[in-house]
Amino acid sequence: MDSIVFERNVPSRELIEASLADTVHASFWLDTAPPPAYPRLERDITADLLIVGGGYVGLWSAVRAKERNPEKSVVLIEMNRIGWAASGRNGGFCEASLTHGRENGLARWPDEFHELERLGKQNLDDIEQTVARYRMDVEFERTGTLSVATEPHQIEWVSSEPSPFTESEIRRQINSPTYLAGAWHKDDAAMVHPAKLVTELARVATELGVLIFEQTPAEKFRRGLRVVTPRATVTAKQIILATNAYPSLLKRNALMTVPVYDYVLTTEPLSAKQMKSIGWSGRQGVSDLANQFHYYRLTADNRILFGGYDAVYYFGGRVNPDYEDRRESFERLASHFFTTFPQLSDVRFTHRWSGPIDSSSRFCAFFGTARKNRVAYALGFTGLGVGASRFAADVMLDRLDGIDSERTRLTMVSTRPTPFPPEPLASVGINLVRRSMDRADHNLGKRNFFLRTLDAMGMGFDS
Numbered sequence: 013m014d015s016i017v018f019e020r021n022v023p024s025r026e027l028i029e030a031s032l033a034d035t036v037h038a039s040f041w042l043d044t045a046p047p048p049a050y051p052r053l054e055r056d057i058t059a060d061l062l063i064v065g066g067g068y069v070g071l072w073s074a075v076r077a078k079e080r081n082p083e084k085s086v087v088l089i090e091m092n093r094i095g096w097a098a099s100g101r102n103g104g105f106c107e108a109s110l111t112h113g114r115e116n117g118l119a120r121w122p123d124e125f126h127e128l129e130r131l132g133k134q135n136l137d138d139i140e141q142t143v144a145r146y147r148m149d150v151e152f153e154r155t156g157t158l159s160v161a162t163e164p165h166q167i168e169w170v171s172s173e174p175s176p177f178t179e180s181e182i183r184r185q186i187n188s189p190t191y192l193a194g195a196w197h198k199d200d201a202a203m204v205h206p207a208k209l210v211t212e213l214a215r216v217a218t219e220l221g222v223l224i225f226e227q228t229p230a231e232k233f234r235r236g237l238r239v240v241t242p243r244a245t246v247t248a249k250q251i252i253l254a255t256n257a258y259p260s261l262l263k264r265n266a267l268m269t270v271p272v273y274d275y276v277l278t279t280e281p282l283s284a285k286q287m288k289s290i291g292w293s294g295r296q297g298v299s300d301l302a303n304q305f306h307y308y309r310l311t312a313d314n315r316i317l318f319g320g321y322d323a324v325y326y327f328g329g330r331v332n333p334d335y336e337d338r339r340e341s342f343e344r345l346a347s348h349f350f351t352t353f354p355q356l357s358d359v360r361f362t363h364r365w366s367g368p369i370d371s372s373s374r375f376c377a378f379f380g381t382a383r384k385n386r387v388a389y390a391l392g393f394t395g396l397g398v399g400a401s402r403f404a405a406d407v408m409l410d411r412l413d414g415i416d417s418e419r420t421r422l423t424m425v426s427t428r429p430t431p432f433p434p435e436p437l438a439s440v441g442i443n444l445v446r447r448s449m450d451r452a453d454h455n456l457g458k459r460n461f462f463l464r465t466l467d468a469m470g471m472g473f474d475s
Contacts, residue, residue, distance in 0.1 A: 014454055014455065014456070015454070016162075016163060016302070016453060016454060017162050017163065017190050017351065018190075018347065018348045018351050021189075021190075021351045021354075022347060022351065023347055023350040023351060023354070023357070027350060027357060028343055028346045028347050028350070029343075030360070031346050031349075031350070031359070031360050031361050032277075032342060032343065032346055032361055032364070033360075034360060034361075034362070035277070035342075035361045035362060035363060035364045036362060036363050036364070037336075037337050037363075037364055037365065038363055038365055039100055039101045039207070039276075039363065039365045039367075040278040040311070040315070040317070040362070040363040040365070041100055041101070041104070041205060041206045041207035041208075042095070042096070042100040042101070042207050043363060044207075045205065045207045045208050045211070046207065047093065047094050047095050047100075047207060047210050047211040047214060048211065048214075049093070049226065050090075050094065050214070050224040050225060050226045051225060051226070052225060052226060052227040052228055052243065053089060053225035053228040053241055053243060053244045053246070054243050054244060055243075055244050056244050056245050056246075056247070057087060057223075057244065057246050057247075058085075058246070058247045058248070059085045059086060059087040059223075059246060059247075059248045059249075060084045060085045060086065060248065060249050060250065061077055061084055061085070061086045061087070061248060061249070061250045061251070061252065061412075062086075062087050062088075062089070062237075062239060062246050062248035062250070062251045062252070063077075063086065063087070063088040063089070063251075063252045063254060064088075064089055064230045064239065064251065064252070064253050064254060064255060064261070065088075065090065065252075065253065065254030065255045065256065065258075066088060066089075066090030066092075066093070066094035066095065066214075066224065066226065067094070067095060067097055067098060067099035067210070067254060067256055067401075068095075068099045068209070068210070068213070068397060068398060068401035068402075069252075069254035069256065069390055069397065069401045069404055069405060070088055070090070070252070070254035071088070071094070071095075071099075071210065071213035071214055071217060072213065072401050072402045072404070072405040073252045073254060073404075073405040073408060073409065074086050074088050074213075074217040074220075074222040074224075075142075075213060075216050075217050075220065075222075075405075076402070076405045076406055076409055077222075077405075077409055078217065078220035078221055078222060079220070080409060082220070082221070085221075086217075086221070086222045086223070087222070087223045087225070087246060087248070088217070088222060088223070088224045088225070089225045089228040089229075089230060089239075089241060089246065090224070090225070090226045090227075090228065091227070091228065091229035091230070091258070092226070092227065093226050093227075094210055094214055094224065094226060095206070095207055095210030095211075095214075097256060097257070097258070097367060097368075098256055098257065098367055098368070098369065098370070098397065099206060099209075099210050099397075099398075100206055100207045100210060101206070101276070101365055101366070101367040102206050102395075102397075102398055103206075103276065103297075103307050103308075103309060103317055103319055104203055104204045104205060104206045104309065104317070104398065105157070105201055105203065105297050105307065105309065105396075105398060106136065106139060106152075106201060106202045106203070106204050106398045106399040107132075107136070107157075107200065107201045107396055107398065107399045107400070108129075108132040108133045108135065108136040108199075108200045108201060108399060109129075109132050109200065109396060109399075109400075110128055110131065110132040110135070110376065110377075110400050110403055110424070111125070111128055111132075111375075111376050111424070112375035112376045112394055112395075112396050113375075114129075116374075116375050116376065117129070117376075119467075120374060120424070120470065121422075121423055121424050123423075124422060124423055124424065127418070127422070128422065128424060131403065131418070131419065131422075132399075132400075132403070133199070133200070135399060135400070135402055135403045136200075136201075136202065136399055138402065139202075139399060139402055140152065140154060140202065142402075143212075146212070146216045148208075148209075148212035148213075148215075148216065149208060149212060150204045150205055150208045150209045150212050151203070151204060151205040151208060151311075151312045152202055152203075152204050153202060153203045153204075153295060154199070154201075154202040155201070155202065155203055155294060155295045155296045155297065156196060156197050156198040156199055156200055156201055156296050156297070157196075157197050157200065157201045157296055157297040157298065157299060158182070158185060158186065158194050158195070158196050158197075158296045158297070158298045158299075159173065159194060159195045159197065159299060159300075159301060160182060160186075160188075160190075160191050160193075160194040160298060160299070160300050160301070161191070161192045161193040161194060161300070161301055162190045162191065162192060162300050162301070162302070163192070163301075163302070163453075163456075163457075164192060165456040165457050166192070166193070166300075166301045166302075166457065167192055167193040169301055169457075170193050170194055170195040170301070171193065173195030173197070174195065174196075174197065174198075175195055175196040175197070175198060176193070176194070176195045177193060177194040177195065177196065178193060179191065179192050179193055181194075182194035183291075184291065185291065185292070185294060185296070186290060186291050186292045186296075186298065187289065187290050187291045187292075187355070188290070188352050188353060189354065190300075190351060190352050196294075196296065201297055201399075202399075203295070203297055203309055203310075204398065205311075205312070206398070209398075228241045228242070228243075228244075229241060229242065230261060232261070233261055237249065237250075237251055237383065237386060237387070239251065239261075249386070250386050250387070250388075250412045251383075251386065251387045251388070252387075252388050252389070252405075252408050252409075252412070253387065253388070253389040254389075254390065255391075256370045256391070256393070256397075257269065257271045257331055257368040257369060257370035258331060260389065260391070262382055262387075262389065264380075264382070265380075265389065265391060267431040267432050267433070267434065268372060268378070268391060268392060268428065268429065268431050268432070269370045269371055269372050269391050269392045269432075270325055270329050270371050270432050270438060270442065271325070271326075271329060271330070271331050271368035271369065271370065271371070272323050272324065272325050272368065272369045272371045273322075273323070273324045273325075273326070273335050273336070273338070273366050273367070273368055273369070274319060274320065274322075274323060274366060274367065274369050274395065275319060275320075275321075275322055275324075275338060275341040275342060275345060275364075275365075275366045276317060276318070276319035276320075276345075276363075276364070276365055276366065277317070277318050277319065277342060277345050277346060277349065277361045277363070277364050278311070278315050278316070278317045278318070278361065278362055278363040278364075279315045279316045279318070279349075279356075279359050279360065279361055279362065280315065280359060280360055280361070280362050281313045281314050281315050282314045282315065282316065282356070282359065286355075286356060286358075286359065287314055289355040289356070290353055290355065290356065292310060295309075295310050296309075297309045299320075302453045303449035303450070303452055303453050303457075304320075304321050304322070304323070304449060304450060304453055305320055305321065306318065306319070306320040306321050306345075306348060306352075307319055307320045308352075315362070316349075316353075316356075316359075318345055318348075318349045318352075319345065320345075321341075321344060321345065321348060322338075322340075322341040322344060322345075323369075323446070324338065324341065325438075325439065325442045325443070325446075327435065327436070327439045328435060328439075329432075329435065329438060331368050335366070335368075336365065336366040336367065337364075337366070338366065341366070342364045346361065369393075369394060369395045370391055370392055370393060370394070370397075371392065371394045371395075372391065372392025372393075372394055372429045373429045373430045373431070373432060373470070374392070374429035374430075374470060375394045376392065376393065376394060376396065376400070376424075377390050377391065377392050377393045377394075377397070377400055377404055378390070378391060378392050378427070378428050378429055379404065379407050379408065379411070379425050379426075380428065381411050381412070385411065385412065385414070386412070388407075388408035388409075388411050388412050389408070390404035390405075390407065390408055392429065403419070406419060407419050407420065407425055429470070430469065430470055444462060445462075445463065445466065448460050448462050448463045449463070
């Protein structure tokens, strides 16, 4: 089988080790701009709406609920700190896509894809307008993203895209010897600071009257929509479950997602000379086109965040902090970074981190209700939840309030994905998919019989 560029041009072991020597095991975003603390719930309380989970889905649900009905009392509880999980550890790509990309959307919902595309772009516009209206300091840059071909067989994939670039043209955008072609999706994504987005959503929510409580895990349901926490019980008329990769209070969702670990590095700030060597004046987000893909971007102070490629599922499907410091993945990312930017061989990494992604078999969020439509949930964002979380909030609020909207009429919203099998079949199947995707990347992108069968069944695994 053919080797890929990251295997053909491998930097020295000494360079990789030196680049990682002084890294801190922490999210760059949370380490440098931690959200403020909120109190623990210590007394029984009632609310019109209880939100379980203090990430983007929960926070957008709180803001949108109060914007729709300022008189509604809203309480949000978080088991740890707001934004401490995926919402504070992602790459900060706020995408318009609700379907994890065009190909996935067209394959699964061809008859309504154009509607999904329109609603996704409207959702991103609404996020931008919300940021401006509340003067949210989230480092919002609507730069779009570059899709880059790093292998000859990928060139054809981008040639028909909007704003395609030849090899020389893409290297004028960003100077990497790995680039063979590319395309710029100019208006389909914004870059944001993930932790600052958490902070500002929480600020806006509390200013609108939402009560936020941290260190308050939801332990179980009781009759009458009562949620028990360690020190108090919340009684609500409606509930939104926004628990992402963490266990849901609803048993029906136990096999609907699997936690997949994604790994990320961030460099020290680049000097003016280093920035000149790579160009990147457009400050776009970047992703390559392999099944095992990388994503990377610039921060406000010109660090490079570089993540992806490895998407690791651990036997048992549990969320475990021990999985977050995987040396092998960080060394692989560092190696691929210096292959991408050999002119930055003097750059060192400051932060390394990881976290679980709530992956669904259809690669994007699914929705549902329980308890006679008084409980709503959204799960399975599969790494593309920064923007889609706001759309999910509106879907759940529509359903709780019995609103027949263009969102709730979507087949994508009204259907659920195929569940993952229980262990040990889940681990066997997922690792077979990973190996098959790796083989495809080494075989001109050609998917084997196993992957084609899963495609036909509407099942998959992605980061």
